[in-house]
Amino acid sequence: MKRVLSLLLVSCSVLSAFTQGKKSENIVVVTMDGLRWQEVFQGADSLLSFDTTADYSYKYIQKKFWLPDVAERRMLLMPFFWTEISKKGVLLGNRNYGNYFNNANPYWFSYPGYNEIFTGYPDTAVNSNKKIPNPNENVFEYLNKMAEFKGRIAVFGSWDVFSSIFNEARSGLFVNDGFRDLNGQLTEKQKMLNKLQHEMPDLFHGGERLDAATFNIAFEYMKANKPKLIFFGLGDTDEFAHAGKYDYYLDAAQKADAWIRMIWEYIQSTPGYKDKTTLIITTDHGRGLAIEGNWKQHGSKISEASEMWMAAIGPSVKATGESKEKMQAFQGQIAATIALILGKEFKPTHPVMQALVLGSK
Ligand SMILES: [Zn+2]
Numbered sequence: 001m002k003r004v005l006s007l008l009l010v011s012c013s014v015l016s017a018f019t020q021g022k023k024s025e026n027i028v029v030v031t032m033d034g035l036r037w038q039e040v041f042q043g044a045d046s047l048l049s050f051d052t053t054a055d056y057s058y059k060y061i062q063k064k065f066w067l068p069d070v071a072e073r074r075m076l077l078m079p080f081f082w083t084e085i086s087k088k089g090v091l092l093g094n095r096n097y098g099n100y101f102n103n104a105n106p107y108w109f110s111y112p113g114y115n116e117i118f119t120g121y122p123d124t125a126v127n128s129n130k131k132i133p134n135p136n137e138n139v140f141e142y143l144n145k146m147a148e149f150k151g152r153i154a155v156f157g158s159w160d161v162f163s164s165i166f167n168e169a170r171s172g173l174f175v176n177d178g179f180r181d182l183n184g185q186l187t188e189k190q191k192m193l194n195k196l197q198h199e200m201p202d203l204f205h206g207g208e209r210l211d212a213a214t215f216n217i218a219f220e221y222m223k224a225n226k227p228k229l230i231f232f233g234l235g236d237t238d239e240f241a242h243a244g245k246y247d248y249y250l251d252a253a254q255k256a257d258a259w260i261r262m263i264w265e266y267i268q269s270t271p272g273y274k275d276k277t278t279l280i281i282t283t284d285h286g287r288g289l290a291i292e293g294n295w296k297q298h299g300s301k302i303s304e305a306s307e308m309w310m311a312a313i314g315p316s317v318k319a320t321g322e323s324k325e326k327m328q329a330f331q332g333q334i335a336a337t338i339a340l341i342l343g344k345e346f347k348p349t350h351p352v353m354q355a356l357v358l359g360s361k
Contacts, residue, residue, distance in 0.1 A: 022315035023343045026277040028222075028263060029231045029334075031117070032256050033110060033159070034238035034298055036287050037101070037309040039253055040081065041094040041322075043073030047290035048246045056247040065250050077254055080261035085281075085313050091322045093309030098326035101308050103285055104353065105332075108298050108305040110238070113284030113331065114165045120335030120352035131164040137348035139335040140229055141171035146344070149228055156218035157233030159208045177233070179209050182217060187224060193217050204239050211236040211252065215259045219266075226272060229338075232263070241287060244296050264313065278314025278341055282331060310334070316341035329356055 038045055044065040051058055067073040075082035085091060093101035105112040105122035115126045118138035126134065143149040153173055155166050160178025168175045176182060181194040197213035204210075211234045218232050236252035260281060267273040288294025288302040298305035308331060332353035339346035340355040 024276060024278040024314055024316045024341045026228045026267075026273055027338050027342065028229075028267065028277060028279045029117075029338070030256070030260055030263070030279070030281045031114070031231075031233050032237045032253060032281070032283055033233070033235045034241055034285055034287055035253055035256075035283050035309075036295065037093045037095065037307055038289075039074075039077060039250070040091075040309045040311075041074060041096070042070050043067070043075075043077045044250055045246075045290050045295070048295065054244075054246065056245045058247075060247050061250060065254075077250060078257040080257045080264070081311060084261070084264065085311050086321045088319045089279075089311060089313030089317050090320050091309070091311045092329060093307070094322060094324070095307060097324040099323045100328045101310050102328070102330055103306040103308065104330040106300055108285045108300055108302070110159070110284050111161060111165055114162070114233070116330075116332045117282065117284065117334045118166070119348070119350070120332050120346060121348075121350045122330075122332045122353070123350070129161060131161055133169060134165055134167040136350050138166055138171065139338050139346050140166065140173055140231070142346055142348055143229065143339065143342070143344065144171065144173060152226075152228040153230070154218070154221060154225070154227040155231045155233070156214055156221070157231070158211050158214040158235035159233065161207075162233055176217060176221075178207060182221065187220065190217070190220050190224070193220060204235075208235050208239065211256065211259075215256075219259070219263065222263075223266070232259075234259075241296050244293070246295070275315055278312060278316045280310070280312045280334065280338070282310040282334065283308050284331075314341075 044061055049058060049061045049066050065077055067076055092099060103113060105116050107127055109129060111129045112126050115134060115136060116122045119136035121136050123136055140153050144153050155162060155173055155175040157177040162177040163175045166173050166175055179197060182190055193216050197209050200210050200213055222230055234256050237249055240248035240252055264279055267277045285298050286305045286307040287298045288304050294302055330353060333356045336346045336352050336355035346352055
């Protein structure tokens with residue numbers, strides 16, 4: 001029986017299975033905060049697209065994002081996911097097939113979610129969105145102690161809590177989050193982006209810049225500095241959902257899909273990255289269903305808010321496309337997976353969830 005994904009302990013046999021396959025030399029992680037699996041796998045939600053009482057433009061949604069056929073509709077919303085990743089990568093989390101991808105932590109909001117992704121430890125002591133330095137070691141921090149990765153790791157985020165999540169002070173990682181300017185030797189474009197991020201509308205009232213700023217600042221850094229590990233933490237989807245603006249939320253998801261295409265095209269056209277870089281895309285938590293406005297919310301009181309998705313493409317990922325296998329995986333498995341596909345083992349002092357084996361048979 002063909003298994004597109006199996007959950008195995010990090011053991012010698014798994015490691016050798018990977019090195020016999022293709023190891024990656026670089027990893028790019030992109031997150032879209034609180035983007036639901038429903039939109040990833042089904043496109044614009046039928047109830048929300050036809051809600052004539054909604055506090056957003058359902059007519060705009062129907063015109064831009066609606067098609068009756070689910071496969072066509074999801075491709076309309078996220079064309080890179082459903083033309084490239086669906087052919088050359090793997091997509092996990094379509095619950096219509098019993099393919100489950102969830103938070104392991106019981107909180108289903110941002111800090112605990114990002115902690116789980118990057119430290120592999122769904123620590124119940126991490127249960128606040130406050131700027132508390134993360135007690136747990138993240139996989140970037142762990143790899144930064146190795147000569148081949150040292151100083152070649154970058155973290156970018158729209159939300160200004162990422163510097164706490166990655167414990168910038170302890171980890172020594174390069175972090176650019178919130179409205180922080182990039183320092184050092186800058187290109188003209190980078191100087192312009194520093195300026196522009198303060199001139200864009202402050203839609204989220206401090207603490208979080210628009211993703212257009214984060215993406216461009218991070219992408220220019222990637223081109224100029226060629227980091228081996230880079231994180232793009234996008235936030236617009238979550239903010240617009242909380243505001244009840246389903247039209248803006250869909251726009252944000254579509255723009256992110258286009259940015260991910262740009263990142264992938266850059267990777268595949270750049271020596272040092274080409275065929276050596278795995279791109280992992282996921283989210284920090286899910287949200288509720290369309291009914292009763294629960295799609296705007298998440299957290300443990302919303303029963304569906306731990307339901308998520310993950311996608312990956314690159315040399316370490318077998319091109320199995322949308323997974324239709326009945327299985328359960330967790331975001332906490334991503335940290336060990338990042339190390340594993342780089343040919344390393346993530347062994348911090350705290351517990352770590354086992355790695356995923358992406359697209360193996
Ligand atoms: Zn979030």
